[in-house]
Amino acid sequence: MRSSSRLWTSRRNFYLSALTIAAAVAIFQFCMERASYHGIVSSISLNQSEGNSNNPYQFPKTEEKALDTYSTMSGLLTTLATALLGALGYLLINQRNGSPDQHHGLSAVGTALFAVLSIYFGYVSHLTALSFSYNNLFNPDLLGVKWPSRSQFYTLLLAAFFFADFSFHEFSRESSE
Amino acid sequence: MSRHAPRARASLPILVILLSTVATLSQMPSLARLIVQSNPRGAQISVNGKQTGQTTNAMFVVAPGDYTVSLSGAAKCPDQNVSLHSGQTITMICTNENWTVH
Numbered sequence: 001m002r003s004s005s006r007l008w009t010s011r012r013n014f015y016l017s018a019l020t021i022a023a024a025v026a027i028f029q030f031c032m033e034r035a036s037y038h039g040i041v042s043s044i045s046l047n048q049s050e051g052n053s054n055n056p057y058q059f060p061k062t063e064e065k066a067l068d069t070y071s072t073m074s075g076l077l078t079t080l081a082t083a084l085l086g087a088l089g090y091l092l093i094n095q096r097n098g099s100p101d102q103h104h105g106l107s108a109v110g111t112a113l114f115a116v117l118s119i120y121f122g123y124v125s126h127l128t129a130l131s132f133s134y135n136n137l138f139n140p141d142l143l144g145v146k147w148p149s150r151s152q153f154y155t156l157l158l159a160a161f162f163f164a165d166f167s168f169h170e171f172s173r174e175s176s177e
Numbered sequence: 178m179s180r181h182a183p184r185a186r187a188s189l190p191i192l193v194i195l196l197s198t199v200a201t202l203s204q205m206p207s208l209a210r211l212i213v214q215s216n217p218r219g220a221q222i223s224v225n226g227k228q229t230g231q232t233t234n235a236m237f238v239v240a241p242g243d244y245t246v247s248l249s250g251a252a253k254c255p256d257q258n259v260s261l262h263s264g265q266t267i268t269m270i271c272t273n274e275n276w277t278v279h
Contacts, residue, residue: 015191022198029202037206037240040224046234047218124202131205135238144206 025117029124036144042137059136067138070149071129077152078122081115084159088112091170104169110162114155121152207263211237211244215252215271223247233271241265 044060088111125148132138132145139145213222215233222229224237225245231237233252241263247256254271259278261267270277 015195019191019195019198022195022202026198026202033206037208039240039242040229041208041238041240043229043231043235043237045231046212046214046236047232120199120202127205131208132238135208135210136236137238 021113021117025120032147033144036142036147041142041144042135042139044137059133059138063138066140067129067133070138070140070145071126074122074125074129074149074152077156078119081118081122081156081159084156084163085112085115088115088163088166091167095170104166107162107166107169111159111166114159114162118152118156118159121148121155124148125152207241208238209241209261209263210266211239211246211259211261212266212268213237213246213248213271214268215248215254217251219250220248220252220271221250223249 088108092108128145128148129138211224213231213233213235218233220233222231222233222235223246224239226247229235229237232250233248239261241261243258243260245256245258246269248254248271252271254274254276257269257276257278259267259269268279
């Protein structure tokens with residue numbers, strides 16, 4: 001009876017924490033998009049593209065290359081975050097010493113949380129790249145382009161930090177046995 | 178089993194709120210396109226009273242909202258108000274001091 005009540009409390013805490021994090025991300029994203037997109041976001045002269053009757057608004061080559069680099073980096077960071085989640089799962093499954101201590105558990109939660117956030121911001125980067133590609137414009141200096149990419153990188157960095165902490169404790173515990 | 182059912186049901190709305198929050202979050206940035214053309218070309222374009230640094234013909238990617246477009250120089254047309262929604266493309270052509278908007 002007591003254990004089922006404790007299980008329910010921990011589940012409720014999980015949902016409430018997830019809801020709080022989703023709300024915090026929503027507020028962050030809303031503020032950043034409001035700051036990024038107001039008035040004219042970008043402009044292009046159509047005078048140079050004259051003569052190409054099939055596509056008068058052709059994407060400039062330099063911007064196309066910048067967009068390509070942006071998408072490639074976003075994909076790479078997403079792959080790294082996924083690999084980090086996989087490595088965390090592997091270490092958790094292969095734990096010899098039963099349940100982890102509180103500090104150890106917090107490192108695992110931190111790794112999983114920031115890796116998931118990194119993947120989420122990777123998806124936001126993808127949507128941003130898609131939107132700019134559709135509008136035939138891409139400027140890497142725009143805040144709307146920078147913030148999802150930076151958020152993805154820094155959340156991955158935090159995930160890597162927590163993972164290093166987790167794996168260091170894991171291996172030092174194993175070697176002390 | 179039956180004792181846990183109300184609790185499981187209670188967690189369902191939280192899960193729905195969580196998923197709908199994530200679904201709302203993951204949307205493309207809302208942008209619209211404004212194409213300004215003139216005959217003859219080369220007129221300076223101002224949007225909401227500010228010089229854009231572009232001359233006709235030019236395309237602007239803008240946040241949805243109301244804009245006032247004016248031209249000066251090579252072609253002249255009265256100030257024109259346009260309202261842009263997310264994903265919309267509006268083309269404005271200034272010919273013989275009159276705007277054609279579509």
